[in-house]
Amino acid sequence: MREPSWLAFLAATLIFVPAGSAGQTAVGPAAAHDLVFKTLAATWDEALPLGNGTLGALVWRRGGKVRLSLDRANLWDLRPMENLKGPEWTWRWVLDKWRKNEYKDVQDRFDRPYDVNPAPTKIPAGALELDLS
Numbered sequence: 001m002r003e004p005s006w007l008a009f010l011a012a013t014l015i016f017v018p019a020g021s022a023g024q025t026a027v028g029p030a031a032a033h034d035l036v037f038k039t040l041a042a043t044w045d046e047a048l049p050l051g052n053g054t055l056g057a058l059v060w061r062r063g064g065k066v067r068l069s070l071d072r073a074n075l076w077d078l079r080p081m082e083n084l085k086g087p088e089w090t091w092r093w094v095l096d097k098w099r100k101n102e103y104k105d106v107q108d109r110f111d112r113p114y115d116v117n118p119a120p121t122k123i124p125a126g127a128l129e130l131d132l133s
Contacts (some may be wrong), residue, residue, distance in 0.1 A: 065129040083113045
């Protein structure tokens, strides 16, 4: 069945007519809610995040350079960890330890091994630095 020509015209109009034309206003947050950075952050944890959920970058200043720390969501070091095996690897066990005020057992089992062998862990994709001088 072929759609009427008016339906094709309507679809093309909705796709190709920019927002704000013909008296319409663009949809989105007010300018008062825009992120405004007067200077670049000096540390990665305060950097400007850019990305789409899979690929991203943090933009910040490192010394006299602009640094773009690049990343991808699926880059992980997935080597097996012995501490993540066993009957304790349940939320019920963690909750029971917390309720009994024995949370140190949870930390000893799951947190302490990361000091020796930090895995699984996120792997950064790389970085790009631009010299400002």
